[in-house]
Each structure stands twice: as C-alpha cells, then as structure tokens.
Amino acid sequence: MSGAQQTRLAGSHDVELAALAAAGDRAAFGELVRRHGSAVRGLLRRMGAAPAEADDVAQDAFLIAFERIGEFRGQGAFAAWVRKIGARQYLRRLQKERRIASLADAADEGADIAAPPDAAGRIDLDEALRALGPAERICVSMCYGAGLSHAEAADALNLPLGTVKSHVKRGLEKLRARLAPADPEERRRENG
CATH class of the missing domain: 1.10.1740.10 (RNA polymerase sigma factor, region 2, helix turn helix motif)
Structure with missing residues (x-):
C-alpha cells in the first residue's frame, strides 16, 4: 500500500x-x-x-x-x-x-469488595470490574462496554431480562461503592 x-x-x-x-x-x-x-x-x-x-x-x-x-x-x-x-x-x-450455566450460582456467592482506591485517588476500572462476581462483570460489560441493551444482553446470555437487570444493578452499586471517593469525615474517623 x-x-x-x-x-x-x-x-x-x-x-x-x-x-x-x-x-x-x-x-x-x-x-x-x-x-x-x-x-x-x-x-x-x-x-x-x-x-x-x-x-x-x-x-x-x-x-x-x-x-x-x-x-x-x-x-x-x-x-x-x-x-x-x-x-x-x-x-x-x-x-x-459450559461456564455460563454457573453464572447464576456464582453471582449469589458474590465477591468481596475491597476498600476504595488509595489516598492518591487512583481509579482502576479493570481492577474494580475484576472484584465483581462473574455474572455481574459480564452483564455490566455487555450493557456499558459493548453498548447492548438489557434485553439484548439477556438474549445473548440466555438469561431472563430481570436477572440481567439485577446483575447490572448490583454490579453498578458495587462499582460505585468501590470507585467513589472516600468521604473526608469518614477518613478522619478512620485515621482517628
């Protein structure tokens, strides 16, 4: 060329x-x-x-x-x-x-969400996504990363629409909690 x-x-x-x-x-x-x-x-x-x-x-x-x-x-x-x-x-x-069948079970177990990002304020979305359960990670990635609607994601995953919506909602809540800046008042109490 x-x-x-x-x-x-x-x-x-x-x-x-x-x-x-x-x-x-x-x-x-x-x-x-x-x-x-x-x-x-x-x-x-x-x-x-x-x-x-x-x-x-x-x-x-x-x-x-x-x-x-x-x-x-x-x-x-x-x-x-x-x-x-x-x-x-x-x-x-x-x-x-055959991993998709275990997603519903794995979501119930969930993943422990670590403390918010360090004091330097670094946010690592990939790390935060890895902290989600497998079902939550895939549903959030499909709906927000690939741009699929909840219905399209449900169809692709062969899951009920309500299940996908629940995974997305829980996943976003966990991401918000993990990625939100720490409350200054809470930080003062922790550092006591």
Whole structure:
C-alpha cells in the first residue's frame, strides 16, 4: 500500500472505510482493524477474558465483521457494531465451555469488595470490574462496554431480562461503592 493511500485511508470516516471494505478494499478494512482492535480486546478483557483469549476472540470478531461488512449500514458507530460482535463471540465461547450455566450460582456467592482506591485517588476500572462476581462483570460489560441493551444482553446470555437487570444493578452499586471517593469525615474517623 502506498503512503498516499495510507494517508487517504487514515483520514477517512469509519462509514466510508466500511463501504470501501464492502466493495473489496482489504486495506480499508485493515484501517478499521487498526483503529478499533484495541477497544474490542479491552472490552473482552473487562468481560473476563484472559489476554490471549481476548486476542483470539477479537480476531474472530473481526473475521466475522469482514464477512458481514455489507450488513453495516452506518446507522451507528462501527466501533459499537464490532464490539457487539466481539461480546457475542466471547459469550458463545463461554457457553461452549459450559461456564455460563454457573453464572447464576456464582453471582449469589458474590465477591468481596475491597476498600476504595488509595489516598492518591487512583481509579482502576479493570481492577474494580475484576472484584465483581462473574455474572455481574459480564452483564455490566455487555450493557456499558459493548453498548447492548438489557434485553439484548439477556438474549445473548440466555438469561431472563430481570436477572440481567439485577446483575447490572448490583454490579453498578458495587462499582460505585468501590470507585467513589472516600468521604473526608469518614477518613478522619478512620485515621482517628
């Protein structure tokens, strides 16, 4: 690929790149992968995938996106479209491994939430997500990371809508508690 073509593609909008890719321009699709690959892998890691597994699932997601690029109409962001594909691929992988059946049981056990971030005020969302139970982490990641509605997440997980809503609500409450800045009055009492 020439430098001029690379510059042209780098300056193109995602919708234009998707149209070019649908017409057979592999370089245009390569630019989409370059732009959005790390976001897809990041979402998968937040959903609970190990780094190597996130790479594998992201690669599968982009292969599917390439095969179905003609279905992308530009009505939403390409990034959201490919993240949804990645999230669904990861869930299919979980279902194959029979882990999805244990999510409801694991959610009841829950995870102990550690103290809020240290005094320096650092917030690590990935660390906070790892502190959630598996069901809560996946539901929150799907609804807020992949942009799926509660109903879409319920359908993808093959769980009742109310169950997904409960996992999301509990997960968000735990995240708020973990990520909220410590109350100065409470801090004074602790330091006594």
